[in-house]
Amino acid sequence: MNISTKLAQMIVTDMKQIINKEINYIDTNGNIIASTNHHRIGLFHGGGKKVVESKADLIIEYDGQFKGTRKGINMPIYFESSIVGVIGITGEREEVEKYGKIIKRMTEILIKEEYIENLKNKQKENHRMIIEEIITNADKNESALLEKVNVFKMNTDASRMVIISEILEMNSNIIEKKEEIYTIFHRIMIKDSDNLIMQNRNSVVLILTEISKSQLLYKMEEISKELKRKYGLQVKFGIGSLENSLVDLKISYEKAKLALDWVKLSSRESIRYYSEMDIELIISNVSEIIAYEFCNKVIGDLEERDVEEYREILQLFEEFNGSIKKISEILFIHKNSLQYKLNRLRDKTGYDMRKYQDFVLLKVAFALKE
Template sequence: MDISTELAQTIVMDMKEIINQDINYINTNGVIIASTDINRVGAFHGGGKKVKDTKDNLIIRYDGEYTGARKGINLPLYFDNNIIGVIGITGEKSEVGKYGKIIKRMTELLIKDAYTTNLKNKEKENQRMIIDELLFNESEKYDKGFLSRIRVFNVRDNVPRVVVISEISGGSYHVIEAKDKILNLFENKVMNHSENLMMHNKNNIIMIIQKVSKESLEPILSEIVHIVQSEYGLGIKFGIGTVEHELKKVRESYEKARVALNWALSSEDRYINFYNHMDIELIIENVTKSAEFEFCNKILRNLNDKDISEYSEIIRLFEKYNGSIKQISDSLFIHKNTLQYRINRLYQKTGYDMRKYQDFVVLKMAFLLIQR
């Protein structure tokens, strides 16, 4: 495995800060590809080449003992039991010898960490490419090479999958600051199957996961909501689409997950919304703009913006507490008589009494439409 000159240069500079000695990184051809002495970069190092060939540490006692070499110590670097380079420390043996093993080990750890990070980044990019192909391919029909391109990444067809979309809310700076931690949280809690896919785009995280029951998935997402709120001070909501058994139909799950998320975002206390558990909202989704205007104008024409805001909350709480005047008034921090007065006032302005089941349904639809 070859490492980049950028990584090698970063390593030698970091190591010099620890031991304050000049350090060289020599590749398997014996060429110095990084050095704290910039004038040595590109030069052949005979001592480094010998270390690579013999696989032994080498102490150079005087400058020029080997072509292009100065006195110091040179040690082989290993990755997966293969020599990938040589680290050389310039100086007197008595000074640099005690650092050799430490610098060698730290360098190998840094290379391994960089390799792991690179793999993760490639995996994330692959997942983004697959999700782009599955969800955002503009062609109406998938071309013949679609499944072939997907199979390259070991993603099978005819496996039940569902799309989950989340949106993080809060100050943009705080979202950016916490992004990596939140992604790691998703990795640990949800991405526990090799074929699960995830990508993030600004404040959205999109996942395509193998079928999980609502009873199993909801507690996991609830835990994520709690952690994001309590530890990072941010809000997060989820929309879950329908289960689809073919890759080419996963986009349908995405579109439904987006609908479910939008309704969650418009709700004050709904953080996780399953498309399959939506009811009246599904009807509203298909109402034309002209029908929406006509319906809302008929029901709510006598209400101003302040009324709309006030009664939207009362309608929400009326449904949440199943019409309990006490619980609604307690939640609003008002007297029961005040709440009754406001309900009566709504009846006078609209002709609909939310305490009657049929009237409540009409009012709920009107308030949902006007806010969507």
């Protein structure tokens, strides 16, 4: 493993702040690739080369003892049992020896952390590439798609579904927390290499292997709670269909988008399964002209503020099977007040939400209104 000069320079600079000594990082060829004394960068360090060969610490007793050396201590740096470089501290032996072990250990930790971070970034980019290939596979060319994703050694036989989430009311302060938000989704949703995640500005696309509805619901609720608690954010989820082939995941993606579009219209729901959509599927294909005419016929006499109020009541009416008691409790109003509102809607529109046929027409009208 080769250590970048950027990482090496960061290490020696940070270590100097701790011990206030000049520090060098020497590669396995004996060249100083980073130093707190910039004049030494690029020079050969004979002591460092000897440390690589002997795999042992080396005390330099005096300047010039080896080519390009100054008195101090030089120690091998390991990553996964292999020497990846040498860290050197310049100074009197009794001063630098006491710092040697801690500086060596801290350097190895920083290198490991950088390696893990690079792996995460590489995985993140790989996931993005695969997801983009899947959702842009317009001609449904399965062989071409498989050829591309096989590079990433995916299990192409697993059944998968697409989930699209959207974080509402993202502002500039929250955008700065993108990485933290990504980490929450990744930690809760991505348990193995067959699950994929891609983050855009305010949305996260997930491709998950088959999972029970109860487990999936639990995970989505966990994400919602954590985003709300940490950042005060609300998130909506649209869940597509389970597909048996990668090429058909484009269909699942389109269904997840449609489900997300509808759940975003709800003030109470945060999760919508495409498989549970009914009237919405028909409405999605209604022309704007017909939608306008139907809305005008059914709820055209309502003022805009009434539309918002009755939309919420309609959603609660459906959720609680028309229970006046439960709906009035949720709205913090008396049962008689709710009955008055329903009567007022009937008088203005001619449709009574308490009648099944009228309820269906009102539901369609309010949905088309959006």
